[in-house]
Amino acid sequence: MRRHAGGYLVHSDELDAVLQCPVRARLKKEGTSIFAGDRVDLDEVELTDNKERGSAVIAARLDRQNLLTRPYIANVDQVIIVQAIHQPEFNSLLCDRYLVHLQLELPAVRTFVCVNKCDLATDEEISALRNIYESAGHSMIALSAKTGLGMEELRRQLAGNRSVLTGPSGVGKSSILNVLNPELHLKVDVHEELLVGRHTTSASELYQVPADHGHEIGPGWIADTPGYSLDQLRHPEPAEVAWQFPELAQFAEECKFSDCLHLAEQNCNVLAHVERIPKSRYESYCTIVAEAQQERKFRQETSQKVDAGAVKYVGGEQGRGKAIPKLSNRHRAPSRRKEKQQLHDYDRAEDADLDDDE
Numbered sequence: 001m002r003r004h005a006g007g008y009l010v011h012s013d014e015l016d017a018v019l020q021c022p023v024r025a026r027l028k029k030e031g032t033s034i035f036a037g038d039r040v041d042l043d044e045v046e047l048t049d050n051k052e053r054g055s056a057v058i059a060a061r062l063d064r065q066n067l068l069t070r071p072y073i074a075n076v077d078q079v080i081i082v083q084a085i086h087q088p089e090f091n092s093l094l095c096d097r098y099l100v101h102l103q104l105e106l107p108a109v110r111t112f113v114c115v116n117k118c119d120l121a122t123d124e125e126i127s128a129l130r131n132i133y134e135s136a137g138h139s140m141i142a143l144s145a146k147t148g149l150g151m152e153e154l155r156r157q158l159a160g161n162r163s164v165l166t167g168p169s170g171v172g173k174s175s176i177l178n179v180l181n182p183e184l185h186l187k188v189d190v191h192e193e194l195l196v197g198r199h200t201t202s203a204s205e206l207y208q209v210p211a212d213h214g215h216e217i218g219p220g221w222i223a224d225t226p227g228y229s230l231d232q233l234r235h236p237e238p239a240e241v242a243w244q245f246p247e248l249a250q251f252a253e254e255c256k257f258s259d260c261l262h263l264a265e266q267n268c269n270v271l272a273h274v275e276r277i278p279k280s281r282y283e284s285y286c287t288i289v290a291e292a293q294q295e296r297k298f299r300q301e302t303s304q305k306v307d308a309g310a311v312k313y314v315g316g317e318q319g320r321g322k323a324i325p326k327l328s329n330r331h332r333a334p335s336r337r338k339e340k341q342q343l344h345d346y347d348r349a350e351d352a353d354l355d356d357d358e
């Protein structure tokens, strides 16, 4: 479930108990990372008298299906993007950016859209949004944490799954979690206080969503995450953006230009059918392609400068250009290896924090 007192709180499905578990020294030495959502093997299980709590030792971490970074959550079954329909106004571009980012982060994981505060909207407004997202292949739940509208549907979706809740602040994520599990008592509307705690990466935690009476499926687990800022979002290659928009991709497949970006090209098959794509989605597509192009340009510029030694020649024929200093490390995209190292450092830093507490 989360880190706790130098170890982890682990829920045993078999015993339906929460156990305080230190990690075997060997695992620590090997640098095995453990995050909320990981499945582990336990040794030395001992239960307290009421059998709801106890202790054990984490002896191994099982292989992961996937790993969400920021915050680190392992083995995610589904991602729920939460937005309000009003207050704040539904933001299509933001929603579509999250969809693209999360499809890149967790490619095989289903993503659905939860539209909260539907008590403030008309049925027409709700069904307009539903049409847009269902034609894009995502289910949409119309929700109101205030009136309870849609909460049963959400509960059914959560049952038996490990879910991640994400979305900008103010849309009602804490309110939704409080309805799902009244024991949580998450603070609503105390944003300054929340921002401090929530934006640290160590805030990764899974909450239990109690099993739904009358349904056979077991409890679900849910992680609340802060939203993403623009510079944290992943960008696809410009030509790949279309594949993240299924309602556009169906026409892109038939486009006869293999390098077409479907923006302004003559005889483009997407443009020929553009009135069949929801306007907000096509606008998001154009914006995200433009951002992906900028990102690629930046990456190309910086990577060219990596191999060129201490100086690089620009402009003019070979050997006659102007020498400029190589870009410093700070401006280069991190390599895979460096990312791995950072993951490791993150783990060790967390261990160090906890040792301090103790």
Ligand code: GDP
Pocket: 116, 117, 118, 119, 120, 143, 144, 145, 146, 147, 168, 169, 170, 171, 172, 173, 174, 175, 176, 187, 188, 189, 190
């Ligand atoms: P979070 O930042 O996403 O966790 O959002 P909060 O749960 O703190 O809610 C932000 C504000 O929206 C609070 O004032 C809530 O009372 C309000 N709110 C949450 N859900 C609803 C809803 O379904 N309907 C209405 N009208 N207001 C809501």
Ligand code: ZN
Pocket: 252, 255, 256, 257, 260, 261, 262, 263, 265, 268, 269, 270, 271
């Ligand atoms: Zn095209």
